[in-house]
Amino acid sequence: MAATVTVEPAGRSRWDQPVRITVRGLAPGQPVTLRASLRDEKGELFRAHARYCAEGAGELDLTRAPALGGSFSGLEPMGLFWALEPEKPFLRLVKRDVQTPFAVELEVLDGHDPEPQRLLCRTVHERDFLPPGVRREPVRAGRVRATLFVPPGCGPFPGIIDIFGVGGGLWEYRASLLAGHGFATLAVAYSDFEDLPTGYNDVHLDYFEEALCYMLQHPQVKGPGVGLLGFSLGADICLSMASFLKNITATVSINGSVFTGNRSIHYKQSSIPPLGCDLRRLKYCNLWWFETTYAPRKSCSSSQSFPEGMNLLCGGLFDEVATVETWPRVGFNPFIGVFHKWEEEREKKPLKQEDEINEIWKRRKKPVHAALCFAIWRGIKDH
Missing domain, CATH: 3.40.50.1820 (Alpha/Beta hydrolase fold, catalytic domain)
Structure with missing residues (x-):
């Protein structure tokens, strides 16, 4: 079965709303690296990554699985979001236009740093700033x-x-x-x-x-x-x-x-x-x-x-x-x-x-x- 990564709630969420990231279809104990990235309105790149090992059933749930290293470690379900760092030092991630969302790309790669292997799956999740009806x-x-x-x-x-x-x-x-x-x-x-x-x-x-x-x-x-x-x-x-x-x-x-x-x-x-x-x-x-x-x-x-x-x-x-x-x-x-x-x-x-x-x-x-x-x-x- 091919690996899949899902984000709940699906599709889009508020920037201050917790999400649940789950990877399925892995081998039991398989080492993987999860990587998050986005570009701001000026095109500047922000990234974060963390190393994990799949559970016995071949599933990885970030609400239960601690990160083994990377941009952060320990049980941090939202770590891939708060740990986003700029590619260029001293840039600050801010939202200039609240009427458009940030598109966060999540990738799952086989293996651990410094050389994670092939891309297993990916998804894009939007994080917005203007709640419905506001x-x-x-x-x-x-x-x-x-x-x-x-x-x-x-x-x-x-x-x-x-x-x-x-x-x-x-x-x-x-x-x-x-x-x-x-x-x-x-x-x-x-x-x-x-x-x-x-x-x-x-x-x-x-x-x-x-x-x-x-x-x-x-x-x-x-x-x-x-x-x-x-x-x-x-x-x-x-x-x-x-x-x-x-x-x-x-x-x-x-x-x-x-x-x-x-x-x-x-x-x-x-x-x-x-x-x-x-x-x-x-x-x-x-x-x-x-x-x-x-x-x-x-x-x-x-x-x-x-x-x-x-x-x-x-x-x-x-x-x-x-x-x-x-x-x-x-x-x-x-x-x-x-x-x-x-x-x-x-x-x-x-x-x-x-x-x-x-x-x-x-x-x-x-x-x-x-x-x-x-x-x-x-x-x-x-x-």
């Missing part, structure tokens, strides 16, 4: 540049404002997925998009207050308040909004600095200067990486009150500014990206710069980081 509505209201995702049904729905970090643009993939879980979610751009300014040197809360008012007045948004979700600089913006603006019921800060480090905050006629940081405590590890105790020159309490309402702050274990939820030394993006500092000690032997970059990049993902992504994403959408 409405995508571009928003150009006053100065606000955003996209609103409304869940299917009559509503009104709990509202969320979603803000990303440094780099600007309008990123919709997290908002579209949240809408599939019953939240009316507004993905907000604040720089480097259409007529918005290039770069972002200061936090202007009046702009984000406009976005907040848009949500509070929308007939599909359940009041009296909305939640905020921010990553990196977006997390700092969310905490500033929750500190100064009304009708914020909850805030999730992911990898925010918890205080205004090098950006001023402006709101109406008031301005708060940046706290700054002590550059004397900057420590360079090598040409490409540095770490520092990000110590403000002044007390955070002197410039910004802590936001009211429910707050979830997710940061690194060694965050000396504020630790509300402590996790392994990791940065986190619930969609896909897991970034952290090079935890292992550097090899004693010197490395060429290109080799060093590749070595750091290969070490960046750990199963605990993927588990963290799933746990926080589940907490965000369930609470």
